[in-house]
Amino acid sequence: MKLLIKSATIIDKSQASLHMQQRDILIEKGHITSIGKRISADKKVKVVERENLYVSPGWFDSSVSFGEPGYEERETLANGLEVAGRSGFTGIVLNTNTQPHPDTGGDIVFLKETAKSHCTALFPMGTVSMESRGKALSEMFDMHSAGAVAFSDYKNSLDDPNLLKLALLYTQNFQSPVYSFPQDGQLNPKGQMHEGEVSLKLGLRGIPALTESLRVARDLAILEYTGGKLHIPTISTGAAVRLIDAAKKKGLDVSCSVAVHHLWHTDAALDGFDSVFKTLPPLRDKGEVKALLKGLREGVIDYVTSDHCPLDVEEKRKEFDQAAFGALGLEETFGVLNTLFGPEMAAGILGRGRERFGLEKTTIEAGQQANLTLFNPSADFTLTPKDMLSTSSNSMFIDVPLMGKVYGIIRGDKTLF
Structure with a gap:
Protein backbone atom coordinates (compact mmCIF):
# COMPACT_ATOMS: atom_id res chain seq x y z
CA MET A 1 0.00 0.00 0.00
CA LYS A 2 1.15 3.53 -0.83
CA LEU A 3 0.15 6.59 1.19
CA LEU A 4 0.89 10.21 0.40
CA ILE A 5 0.46 12.70 3.22
CA LYS A 6 -0.02 16.11 1.63
CA SER A 7 1.05 19.50 3.02
CA ALA A 8 1.70 18.43 6.61
CA THR A 9 3.63 20.56 9.10
CA ILE A 10 6.29 18.26 10.57
CA ILE A 11 7.13 18.37 14.27
CA ASP A 12 10.37 16.47 14.85
CA LYS A 13 13.28 18.29 16.50
CA SER A 14 15.64 15.44 15.61
CA GLN A 15 15.26 16.46 11.95
CA ALA A 16 16.39 20.08 11.97
CA SER A 17 15.81 20.69 8.25
CA LEU A 18 12.22 19.45 8.46
CA HIS A 19 11.09 20.60 11.91
CA MET A 20 8.11 22.97 11.66
CA GLN A 21 8.28 22.83 7.85
CA GLN A 22 5.37 21.90 5.58
CA ARG A 23 6.12 18.84 3.46
CA ASP A 24 4.58 15.91 1.59
CA ILE A 25 5.46 12.45 2.93
CA LEU A 26 5.31 9.32 0.78
CA ILE A 27 4.95 5.95 2.51
CA GLU A 28 5.40 2.63 0.69
CA LYS A 29 5.12 -0.81 2.25
CA GLY A 30 5.09 0.72 5.72
CA HIS A 31 8.26 2.80 5.27
CA ILE A 32 8.83 6.49 4.55
CA THR A 33 10.39 6.60 1.07
CA SER A 34 10.34 10.29 0.27
CA ILE A 35 9.81 13.69 1.91
CA GLY A 36 9.51 16.77 -0.28
CA LYS A 37 7.83 20.09 -0.87
CA ARG A 38 5.64 18.62 -3.59
CA ILE A 39 5.34 14.90 -4.36
CA SER A 40 3.08 13.80 -7.23
CA ALA A 41 0.63 10.94 -6.70
CA ASP A 42 -0.38 8.30 -9.21
CA LYS A 43 -3.65 6.38 -9.16
CA LYS A 44 -2.22 3.67 -6.91
CA VAL A 45 -1.46 6.11 -4.10
CA LYS A 46 -3.97 6.88 -1.33
CA VAL A 47 -3.75 10.60 -0.61
CA VAL A 48 -4.20 11.86 2.96
CA GLU A 49 -5.26 15.51 3.13
CA ARG A 50 -6.73 17.24 6.16
CA GLU A 51 -7.34 20.79 7.36
CA ASN A 52 -4.32 22.31 9.14
CA LEU A 53 -2.56 18.95 9.10
CA TYR A 54 0.38 18.37 11.45
CA VAL A 55 2.44 15.19 11.75
CA SER A 56 4.88 14.06 14.43
CA PRO A 57 6.63 10.85 15.44
CA GLY A 58 3.99 8.53 16.92
CA GLY A 358 14.59 -0.64 25.06
CA LEU A 359 12.49 0.33 22.04
CA GLU A 360 13.72 2.09 18.92
CA LYS A 361 13.23 5.85 18.79
CA THR A 362 10.93 6.99 15.99
CA THR A 363 11.85 9.81 13.59
CA ILE A 364 10.45 11.29 10.41
CA GLU A 365 13.05 10.59 7.75
CA ALA A 366 13.33 8.63 4.54
CA GLY A 367 14.14 4.96 5.08
CA GLN A 368 12.50 4.75 8.49
CA GLN A 369 9.44 2.65 9.24
CA ALA A 370 6.39 4.90 9.40
CA ASN A 371 5.36 5.61 12.98
CA LEU A 372 3.32 8.79 12.81
CA THR A 373 0.55 10.72 14.53
CA LEU A 374 -1.56 13.12 12.45
CA PHE A 375 -3.47 15.96 14.12
CA ASN A 376 -4.86 19.50 13.94
CA PRO A 377 -3.66 21.56 16.93
CA SER A 378 -6.04 24.49 16.34
CA ALA A 379 -9.33 22.57 16.27
CA ASP A 380 -11.69 22.97 19.20
CA PHE A 381 -12.09 19.79 21.26
CA THR A 382 -14.63 19.14 23.97
CA LEU A 383 -15.20 15.58 25.15
CA THR A 384 -18.87 14.79 25.70
CA PRO A 385 -20.38 11.55 27.06
CA LYS A 386 -21.86 10.62 23.68
CA ASP A 387 -18.50 11.07 21.93
CA MET A 388 -16.44 8.95 24.34
CA LEU A 389 -14.72 5.98 22.77
CA SER A 390 -13.91 4.19 26.02
CA THR A 391 -16.46 1.73 27.38
CA SER A 392 -16.04 3.34 30.81
CA SER A 393 -17.06 6.91 31.60
CA ASN A 394 -14.86 8.01 34.52
CA SER A 395 -13.28 11.03 32.80
CA MET A 396 -12.60 14.24 34.69
CA PHE A 397 -12.46 16.22 31.43
CA ILE A 398 -16.08 15.84 30.33
CA ASP A 399 -17.30 19.17 28.83
CA VAL A 400 -13.92 20.86 29.45
CA PRO A 401 -13.07 23.03 26.41
CA LEU A 402 -9.67 22.08 25.00
CA MET A 403 -7.72 22.59 21.78
CA GLY A 404 -6.52 19.91 19.37
CA LYS A 405 -8.03 17.12 17.29
CA VAL A 406 -6.32 13.84 16.40
CA TYR A 407 -6.84 12.69 12.81
CA GLY A 408 -5.22 9.28 13.10
CA ILE A 409 -2.05 7.21 13.23
CA ILE A 410 0.18 5.22 10.90
CA ARG A 411 2.42 2.40 12.15
CA GLY A 412 4.18 0.38 9.49
CA ASP A 413 1.56 -0.87 7.07
CA LYS A 414 -1.29 -0.33 9.55
CA THR A 415 -3.40 2.83 9.59
CA LEU A 416 -6.21 4.13 11.78
CA PHE A 417 -8.04 7.34 10.86
Whole structure:
Protein backbone atom coordinates (compact mmCIF):
# COMPACT_ATOMS: atom_id res chain seq x y z
CA MET A 1 0.00 0.00 0.00
CA LYS A 2 1.15 3.53 -0.83
CA LEU A 3 0.15 6.59 1.19
CA LEU A 4 0.89 10.21 0.40
CA ILE A 5 0.46 12.70 3.22
CA LYS A 6 -0.02 16.11 1.63
CA SER A 7 1.05 19.50 3.02
CA ALA A 8 1.70 18.43 6.61
CA THR A 9 3.63 20.56 9.10
CA ILE A 10 6.29 18.26 10.57
CA ILE A 11 7.13 18.37 14.27
CA ASP A 12 10.37 16.47 14.85
CA LYS A 13 13.28 18.29 16.50
CA SER A 14 15.64 15.44 15.61
CA GLN A 15 15.26 16.46 11.95
CA ALA A 16 16.39 20.08 11.97
CA SER A 17 15.81 20.69 8.25
CA LEU A 18 12.22 19.45 8.46
CA HIS A 19 11.09 20.60 11.91
CA MET A 20 8.11 22.97 11.66
CA GLN A 21 8.28 22.83 7.85
CA GLN A 22 5.37 21.90 5.58
CA ARG A 23 6.12 18.84 3.46
CA ASP A 24 4.58 15.91 1.59
CA ILE A 25 5.46 12.45 2.93
CA LEU A 26 5.31 9.32 0.78
CA ILE A 27 4.95 5.95 2.51
CA GLU A 28 5.40 2.63 0.69
CA LYS A 29 5.12 -0.81 2.25
CA GLY A 30 5.09 0.72 5.72
CA HIS A 31 8.26 2.80 5.27
CA ILE A 32 8.83 6.49 4.55
CA THR A 33 10.39 6.60 1.07
CA SER A 34 10.34 10.29 0.27
CA ILE A 35 9.81 13.69 1.91
CA GLY A 36 9.51 16.77 -0.28
CA LYS A 37 7.83 20.09 -0.87
CA ARG A 38 5.64 18.62 -3.59
CA ILE A 39 5.34 14.90 -4.36
CA SER A 40 3.08 13.80 -7.23
CA ALA A 41 0.63 10.94 -6.70
CA ASP A 42 -0.38 8.30 -9.21
CA LYS A 43 -3.65 6.38 -9.16
CA LYS A 44 -2.22 3.67 -6.91
CA VAL A 45 -1.46 6.11 -4.10
CA LYS A 46 -3.97 6.88 -1.33
CA VAL A 47 -3.75 10.60 -0.61
CA VAL A 48 -4.20 11.86 2.96
CA GLU A 49 -5.26 15.51 3.13
CA ARG A 50 -6.73 17.24 6.16
CA GLU A 51 -7.34 20.79 7.36
CA ASN A 52 -4.32 22.31 9.14
CA LEU A 53 -2.56 18.95 9.10
CA TYR A 54 0.38 18.37 11.45
CA VAL A 55 2.44 15.19 11.75
CA SER A 56 4.88 14.06 14.43
CA PRO A 57 6.63 10.85 15.44
CA GLY A 58 3.99 8.53 16.92
CA TRP A 59 2.99 9.20 20.49
CA PHE A 60 3.87 6.86 23.35
CA ASP A 61 2.28 6.36 26.80
CA SER A 62 4.20 4.74 29.65
CA SER A 63 1.22 3.92 31.91
CA VAL A 64 -2.09 2.62 30.53
CA SER A 65 -4.62 0.28 32.11
CA PHE A 66 -7.37 -1.66 30.36
CA GLY A 67 -9.41 -4.45 31.92
CA GLU A 68 -8.62 -7.65 30.07
CA PRO A 69 -7.99 -10.23 31.39
CA GLY A 70 -10.31 -10.32 34.37
CA TYR A 71 -12.14 -6.99 34.15
CA GLU A 72 -13.42 -6.92 30.58
CA GLU A 73 -16.47 -4.88 31.65
CA ARG A 74 -14.09 -1.94 32.20
CA GLU A 75 -12.36 -2.14 28.81
CA THR A 76 -11.20 -4.97 26.58
CA LEU A 77 -7.77 -4.97 25.00
CA ALA A 78 -9.34 -4.54 21.55
CA ASN A 79 -11.43 -1.52 22.51
CA GLY A 80 -8.65 -0.01 24.60
CA LEU A 81 -6.16 -0.18 21.74
CA GLU A 82 -8.76 1.36 19.43
CA VAL A 83 -9.20 4.21 21.92
CA ALA A 84 -5.42 4.66 22.16
CA GLY A 85 -5.03 4.77 18.39
CA ARG A 86 -7.82 7.25 17.84
CA SER A 87 -6.27 9.37 20.60
CA GLY A 88 -2.98 9.51 18.67
CA PHE A 89 -0.90 6.84 20.43
CA THR A 90 1.07 4.39 18.30
CA GLY A 91 2.46 2.61 21.35
CA ILE A 92 1.43 2.08 24.97
CA VAL A 93 2.96 0.33 27.98
CA LEU A 94 0.29 -1.80 29.67
CA ASN A 95 -0.03 -1.81 33.45
CA THR A 96 -0.27 -4.99 35.51
CA ASN A 97 -3.60 -4.42 37.30
CA THR A 98 -5.42 -7.34 35.70
CA GLN A 99 -6.63 -10.68 37.01
CA PRO A 100 -4.58 -12.77 36.86
CA HIS A 101 -1.61 -10.45 37.25
CA PRO A 102 1.01 -10.96 34.52
CA ASP A 103 3.75 -12.65 36.54
CA THR A 104 4.85 -15.40 34.15
CA GLY A 105 6.16 -15.55 30.60
CA GLY A 106 2.91 -17.14 29.45
CA ASP A 107 0.93 -14.14 30.65
CA ILE A 108 3.14 -11.81 28.60
CA VAL A 109 2.77 -13.97 25.49
CA PHE A 110 -1.04 -13.89 25.86
CA LEU A 111 -1.07 -10.08 25.97
CA LYS A 112 1.24 -9.70 22.98
CA GLU A 113 -0.63 -12.24 20.86
CA THR A 114 -4.01 -10.70 21.68
CA ALA A 115 -2.82 -7.23 20.68
CA LYS A 116 -0.61 -7.96 17.66
CA SER A 117 -3.13 -7.14 14.93
CA HIS A 118 -3.85 -3.61 16.16
CA CYS A 119 -2.43 -0.37 14.80
CA THR A 120 -1.34 0.71 18.29
CA ALA A 121 1.49 -1.47 19.60
CA LEU A 122 1.06 -2.89 23.10
CA PHE A 123 4.17 -3.32 25.25
CA PRO A 124 3.32 -5.34 28.37
CA MET A 125 4.88 -5.04 31.79
CA GLY A 126 5.30 -7.91 34.20
CA THR A 127 4.83 -7.68 37.94
CA VAL A 128 7.75 -7.08 40.29
CA SER A 129 6.39 -9.60 42.80
CA MET A 130 4.29 -12.72 42.43
CA GLU A 131 0.62 -11.71 42.17
CA SER A 132 1.71 -8.15 43.06
CA ARG A 133 1.67 -9.12 46.74
CA GLY A 134 5.05 -7.58 47.53
CA LYS A 135 6.53 -10.78 48.95
CA ALA A 136 8.58 -12.79 46.43
CA LEU A 137 10.11 -11.72 43.13
CA SER A 138 8.21 -12.70 40.01
CA GLU A 139 9.65 -14.67 37.09
CA MET A 140 11.37 -11.58 35.71
CA PHE A 141 13.79 -13.18 33.27
CA ASP A 142 11.11 -15.39 31.72
CA MET A 143 8.82 -12.39 31.29
CA HIS A 144 11.61 -10.31 29.80
CA SER A 145 12.36 -13.11 27.35
CA ALA A 146 8.67 -13.24 26.42
CA GLY A 147 8.56 -9.49 25.72
CA ALA A 148 7.97 -7.63 28.98
CA VAL A 149 9.53 -4.14 28.71
CA ALA A 150 9.45 -3.23 32.42
CA PHE A 151 8.27 -4.46 35.82
CA SER A 152 5.62 -2.92 38.04
CA ASP A 153 3.22 -3.82 40.83
CA TYR A 154 1.09 -0.91 39.54
CA LYS A 155 -0.16 1.13 42.52
CA ASN A 156 0.70 -1.47 45.12
CA SER A 157 3.61 0.19 46.91
CA LEU A 158 6.81 -1.81 47.24
CA ASP A 159 6.83 -1.55 51.02
CA ASP A 160 9.61 -4.12 51.47
CA PRO A 161 12.85 -2.27 50.67
CA ASN A 162 14.68 -5.56 50.15
CA LEU A 163 12.26 -6.50 47.36
CA LEU A 164 13.09 -3.31 45.47
CA LYS A 165 16.79 -3.86 46.10
CA LEU A 166 16.64 -7.39 44.66
CA ALA A 167 14.55 -6.27 41.68
CA LEU A 168 17.00 -3.50 40.78
CA LEU A 169 19.93 -5.90 41.09
CA TYR A 170 18.32 -8.72 39.13
CA THR A 171 17.09 -6.59 36.23
CA GLN A 172 20.59 -5.24 35.58
CA ASN A 173 21.16 -8.47 33.63
CA PHE A 174 18.73 -7.26 30.94
CA GLN A 175 18.47 -3.50 31.56
CA SER A 176 14.73 -3.27 32.21
CA PRO A 177 13.22 -0.45 34.30
CA VAL A 178 11.60 -1.24 37.63
CA TYR A 179 8.57 0.87 38.54
CA SER A 180 8.06 1.87 42.15
CA PHE A 181 4.81 3.65 42.93
CA PRO A 182 5.70 6.73 45.03
CA GLN A 183 3.55 6.36 48.10
CA ASP A 184 4.22 5.14 51.60
CA GLY A 185 0.84 3.60 52.35
CA GLN A 186 1.64 3.11 56.00
CA LEU A 187 1.41 6.87 56.52
CA ASN A 188 -2.13 7.10 55.13
CA PRO A 189 -3.85 3.71 55.21
CA LYS A 190 -7.31 5.23 54.67
CA GLY A 191 -6.46 8.49 52.90
CA GLN A 192 -8.96 9.72 50.32
CA MET A 193 -7.54 12.96 48.88
CA HIS A 194 -4.70 15.48 49.23
CA GLU A 195 -4.18 16.58 52.81
CA GLY A 196 -4.76 20.31 52.97
CA GLU A 197 -7.36 23.02 53.37
CA VAL A 198 -9.89 21.30 51.10
CA SER A 199 -9.67 17.93 52.87
CA LEU A 200 -10.09 19.71 56.21
CA LYS A 201 -13.14 21.55 54.88
CA LEU A 202 -14.70 18.37 53.49
CA GLY A 203 -13.86 16.22 56.48
CA LEU A 204 -12.05 13.61 54.38
CA ARG A 205 -8.92 11.74 55.44
CA GLY A 206 -5.89 13.31 53.77
CA ILE A 207 -2.95 11.85 51.89
CA PRO A 208 -0.04 14.17 52.80
CA ALA A 209 2.66 15.09 50.32
CA LEU A 210 5.08 13.47 52.78
CA THR A 211 3.83 10.00 51.75
CA GLU A 212 5.31 10.62 48.32
CA SER A 213 8.56 12.39 49.16
CA LEU A 214 9.42 9.86 51.87
CA ARG A 215 9.01 6.92 49.47
CA VAL A 216 10.87 8.67 46.64
CA ALA A 217 13.79 9.44 48.96
CA ARG A 218 13.94 5.82 50.12
CA ASP A 219 13.79 4.44 46.58
CA LEU A 220 16.51 6.77 45.33
CA ALA A 221 18.76 5.76 48.23
CA ILE A 222 18.27 2.09 47.30
CA LEU A 223 18.99 2.89 43.64
CA GLU A 224 22.20 4.65 44.59
CA TYR A 225 23.25 1.56 46.55
CA THR A 226 22.31 -1.07 43.93
CA GLY A 227 22.45 0.57 40.53
CA GLY A 228 19.86 -0.47 37.96
CA LYS A 229 17.07 1.43 36.21
CA LEU A 230 14.32 2.95 38.34
CA HIS A 231 11.14 4.56 37.05
CA ILE A 232 8.94 6.56 39.42
CA PRO A 233 5.47 6.84 37.86
CA THR A 234 2.90 9.63 38.31
CA ILE A 235 4.64 11.90 40.79
CA SER A 236 2.42 14.66 42.18
CA THR A 237 4.57 16.91 44.40
CA GLY A 238 7.28 19.52 44.10
CA ALA A 239 9.30 17.67 46.73
CA ALA A 240 9.48 14.61 44.47
CA VAL A 241 10.62 16.80 41.57
CA ARG A 242 13.46 18.21 43.66
CA LEU A 243 14.57 14.81 44.93
CA ILE A 244 14.62 13.32 41.43
CA ASP A 245 16.44 16.34 40.04
CA ALA A 246 19.18 15.91 42.67
CA ALA A 247 19.42 12.18 41.92
CA LYS A 248 19.82 12.80 38.20
CA LYS A 249 22.58 15.31 38.89
CA LYS A 250 24.35 12.55 40.85
CA GLY A 251 24.18 10.35 37.76
CA LEU A 252 21.55 7.88 39.00
CA ASP A 253 19.58 6.08 36.29
CA VAL A 254 16.11 7.30 37.27
CA SER A 255 13.17 8.53 35.21
CA CYS A 256 9.74 9.75 36.25
CA SER A 257 6.35 10.66 34.84
CA VAL A 258 3.38 12.82 35.74
CA ALA A 259 -0.26 12.02 35.02
CA VAL A 260 -1.94 14.53 32.71
CA HIS A 261 -4.73 15.31 35.19
CA HIS A 262 -2.17 16.44 37.78
CA LEU A 263 -1.13 19.22 35.39
CA TRP A 264 -4.67 20.59 35.07
CA HIS A 265 -6.90 19.88 38.05
CA THR A 266 -6.36 20.64 41.75
CA ASP A 267 -7.89 19.23 44.91
CA ALA A 268 -10.52 21.99 44.71
CA ALA A 269 -12.27 19.81 42.10
CA LEU A 270 -13.36 17.47 44.92
CA ASP A 271 -15.41 20.18 46.60
CA GLY A 272 -18.63 18.49 45.41
CA PHE A 273 -17.53 14.99 46.51
CA ASP A 274 -17.47 13.85 42.86
CA SER A 275 -15.59 10.55 42.88
CA VAL A 276 -14.55 10.94 39.24
CA PHE A 277 -11.81 13.22 40.61
CA LYS A 278 -10.63 10.57 43.07
CA THR A 279 -7.22 9.40 41.87
CA LEU A 280 -4.03 7.95 43.26
CA PRO A 281 -1.84 9.92 43.77
CA PRO A 282 -4.53 12.42 44.68
CA LEU A 283 -5.06 15.74 42.95
CA ARG A 284 -2.86 18.22 44.81
CA ASP A 285 -3.12 21.97 45.47
CA LYS A 286 -2.15 24.86 43.19
CA GLY A 287 1.39 25.07 44.55
CA GLU A 288 2.11 21.45 43.68
CA VAL A 289 0.61 21.81 40.19
CA LYS A 290 2.86 24.83 39.59
CA ALA A 291 5.91 22.81 40.70
CA LEU A 292 4.98 19.94 38.35
CA LEU A 293 4.59 22.26 35.38
CA LYS A 294 7.99 23.80 36.17
CA GLY A 295 9.59 20.36 36.51
CA LEU A 296 8.18 19.33 33.13
CA ARG A 297 9.36 22.49 31.37
CA GLU A 298 12.85 22.12 32.86
CA GLY A 299 13.13 18.47 31.83
CA VAL A 300 13.26 16.95 35.31
CA ILE A 301 9.98 15.15 34.63
CA ASP A 302 10.65 12.84 31.70
CA TYR A 303 7.19 11.83 30.51
CA VAL A 304 3.52 12.74 30.71
CA THR A 305 1.17 9.79 30.90
CA SER A 306 -2.58 9.55 30.50
CA ASP A 307 -2.59 7.17 33.50
CA HIS A 308 -5.68 5.80 31.75
CA CYS A 309 -7.68 3.69 34.22
CA PRO A 310 -11.18 2.70 33.05
CA LEU A 311 -13.55 1.70 35.84
CA ASP A 312 -17.06 0.30 35.79
CA VAL A 313 -19.70 2.82 36.85
CA GLU A 314 -20.52 0.77 39.97
CA GLU A 315 -16.96 1.27 41.18
CA LYS A 316 -17.33 5.06 41.11
CA ARG A 317 -21.00 5.57 42.01
CA LYS A 318 -20.55 4.96 45.72
CA GLU A 319 -19.98 6.93 48.89
CA PHE A 320 -16.76 8.86 48.30
CA ASP A 321 -14.67 6.86 50.75
CA GLN A 322 -15.84 3.60 49.14
CA ALA A 323 -15.33 4.65 45.50
CA ALA A 324 -12.34 3.34 43.56
CA PHE A 325 -9.33 5.45 42.65
CA GLY A 326 -8.71 6.12 38.94
CA ALA A 327 -9.68 8.14 35.87
CA LEU A 328 -9.65 7.87 32.10
CA GLY A 329 -7.03 9.81 30.19
CA LEU A 330 -6.18 8.62 26.67
CA GLU A 331 -8.79 10.69 24.84
CA GLU A 332 -7.94 13.86 26.75
CA THR A 333 -4.14 13.85 26.96
CA PHE A 334 -3.28 15.65 23.74
CA GLY A 335 -5.99 18.27 24.22
CA VAL A 336 -4.71 19.10 27.70
CA LEU A 337 -1.03 19.31 26.70
CA ASN A 338 -1.75 21.22 23.51
CA THR A 339 -3.90 23.71 25.44
CA LEU A 340 -1.22 24.15 28.11
CA PHE A 341 1.92 24.22 25.97
CA GLY A 342 1.05 24.45 22.27
CA PRO A 343 1.59 21.81 19.56
CA GLU A 344 5.38 21.82 19.35
CA MET A 345 5.94 21.08 23.02
CA ALA A 346 2.87 18.82 23.33
CA ALA A 347 3.92 16.57 20.44
CA GLY A 348 7.50 16.57 21.70
CA ILE A 349 6.41 15.40 25.14
CA LEU A 350 4.16 12.70 23.74
CA GLY A 351 6.89 11.39 21.45
CA ARG A 352 9.22 10.60 24.35
CA GLY A 353 9.84 7.36 26.19
CA ARG A 354 10.54 4.49 23.83
CA GLU A 355 14.28 4.36 24.42
CA ARG A 356 13.74 4.00 28.19
CA PHE A 357 12.02 0.68 27.51
CA GLY A 358 14.59 -0.64 25.06
CA LEU A 359 12.49 0.33 22.04
CA GLU A 360 13.72 2.09 18.92
CA LYS A 361 13.23 5.85 18.79
CA THR A 362 10.93 6.99 15.99
CA THR A 363 11.85 9.81 13.59
CA ILE A 364 10.45 11.29 10.41
CA GLU A 365 13.05 10.59 7.75
CA ALA A 366 13.33 8.63 4.54
CA GLY A 367 14.14 4.96 5.08
CA GLN A 368 12.50 4.75 8.49
CA GLN A 369 9.44 2.65 9.24
CA ALA A 370 6.39 4.90 9.40
CA ASN A 371 5.36 5.61 12.98
CA LEU A 372 3.32 8.79 12.81
CA THR A 373 0.55 10.72 14.53
CA LEU A 374 -1.56 13.12 12.45
CA PHE A 375 -3.47 15.96 14.12
CA ASN A 376 -4.86 19.50 13.94
CA PRO A 377 -3.66 21.56 16.93
CA SER A 378 -6.04 24.49 16.34
CA ALA A 379 -9.33 22.57 16.27
CA ASP A 380 -11.69 22.97 19.20
CA PHE A 381 -12.09 19.79 21.26
CA THR A 382 -14.63 19.14 23.97
CA LEU A 383 -15.20 15.58 25.15
CA THR A 384 -18.87 14.79 25.70
CA PRO A 385 -20.38 11.55 27.06
CA LYS A 386 -21.86 10.62 23.68
CA ASP A 387 -18.50 11.07 21.93
CA MET A 388 -16.44 8.95 24.34
CA LEU A 389 -14.72 5.98 22.77
CA SER A 390 -13.91 4.19 26.02
CA THR A 391 -16.46 1.73 27.38
CA SER A 392 -16.04 3.34 30.81
CA SER A 393 -17.06 6.91 31.60
CA ASN A 394 -14.86 8.01 34.52
CA SER A 395 -13.28 11.03 32.80
CA MET A 396 -12.60 14.24 34.69
CA PHE A 397 -12.46 16.22 31.43
CA ILE A 398 -16.08 15.84 30.33
CA ASP A 399 -17.30 19.17 28.83
CA VAL A 400 -13.92 20.86 29.45
CA PRO A 401 -13.07 23.03 26.41
CA LEU A 402 -9.67 22.08 25.00
CA MET A 403 -7.72 22.59 21.78
CA GLY A 404 -6.52 19.91 19.37
CA LYS A 405 -8.03 17.12 17.29
CA VAL A 406 -6.32 13.84 16.40
CA TYR A 407 -6.84 12.69 12.81
CA GLY A 408 -5.22 9.28 13.10
CA ILE A 409 -2.05 7.21 13.23
CA ILE A 410 0.18 5.22 10.90
CA ARG A 411 2.42 2.40 12.15
CA GLY A 412 4.18 0.38 9.49
CA ASP A 413 1.56 -0.87 7.07
CA LYS A 414 -1.29 -0.33 9.55
CA THR A 415 -3.40 2.83 9.59
CA LEU A 416 -6.21 4.13 11.78
CA PHE A 417 -8.04 7.34 10.86
